[in-house]
Amino acid sequence: MAEMDKRPIGMMDSGLGGLSVLRVLQKEMPGESLIFVGDQGHFPYGTKSQAEIRQLALAVGRFLQEKGAKMMVVACNTATAAALPTLQKQLSIPVIGVIKPGAQAALASGAQTIGVIGTESTIKNGAYDHAIKDLTTANIRVVSQAAQPLVSIVEHGQTGTVAAQRTVDQELAPLKGQGVQTLVLGCTHFPFLKKEIEHTLGPAVKLVDPAFETVKHVQAALKVSDGENTGRAPVVELYTTGKTTDLVNGAQLWLGGQYDSCSHIDLEVTR
Incomplete structure (x- = not known):
């Protein structure tokens, strides 16, 4: 052995x-x-x-x-x-x-419209769009949204607070009505806000934690x-x-x- x-x-x-x-x-x-x-x-x-x-x-x-x-x-x-x-x-x-694994997990969910939330840098970079397109020839729609303020909420220990929920609601508002079926938590801080994100988007949206x-x-x-x-x-x-x-x-x-x-x-x- x-x-x-x-x-x-x-x-x-x-x-x-x-x-x-x-x-x-x-x-x-x-x-x-x-x-x-x-x-x-x-x-x-x-x-x-x-x-x-x-x-x-x-x-x-x-x-x-x-x-x-x-x-x-x-x-x-x-x-x-x-x-x-x-x-x-x-x-x-x-x-x-963590990006390629996150993209693979999102594709495995079978969603046609994948949402991605991340920091300004990750979203501007188009990192998940590129990774998803590299991994499939299927016509997958990717809706990306920067949610930089959520990082600070986790960093300052404010998860589970009213302020956290309010900020999540504000940051994720642009994703509503976009037909997102699966959402990639494209920042390792975001799984700590899973409850708040689920509350905002509802149970129909599957959350992917790349971890x-x-x-x-x-x-x-x-x-x-x-x-x-x-x-x-x-x-x-x-x-x-x-x-x-x-x-x-x-x-x-x-x-x-x-x-x-x-x-x-x-x-x-x-x-």
Whole structure:
């Protein structure tokens, strides 16, 4: 039997959103150690230029590589759209993003009209439109809507509030009457607003959280390289470029405190 690869899986996001992918990974791959970097010191990514996002994502990627990660999961749609090819070229470990898995899951729903909500950057980039068109020859209509303010609601711990519902209603109003059958939560912060989004759009619209499909991609990639760890003593390390209290609060809320440490880091960003 091949020896298990006990090295951790590295993950990144612009803030807390990536915890929505981390919690699925923890559930589906309980033997894996994880290193998560929330780049809260440079939050938000959604309003930054593509070049800036690439530099930040590369700095995180190099940090994860130095920490001995066996793979990098870009648990951020904005960074995936802007930086995935660069990361894959410049890092020596495999890198998986969330957009292609999200597009595959949306297509698997069988919808003819797919809605996508994301940050300004992801929507402007047309990342999901391109990914969906690359994956199918069928005539699928994609309706995209930037919903940047929702990111801050999650980042500031305001999910489940009246203000959160009001903002979701406002941001998603343009999608009403568009015949959207499936909605891609095209920002890893958005699954934390699932209740509010369901309330706004009603039960007929199927919500797609790319995290589940992304984790399947991670599992498949590690199987190919014999890189899985099915042991049972995983270590989960959290790092932030911002305030540790913010990441700790998010981890308490969304990971149920299932982590080992949380530390502040400063990234070496090459301009």
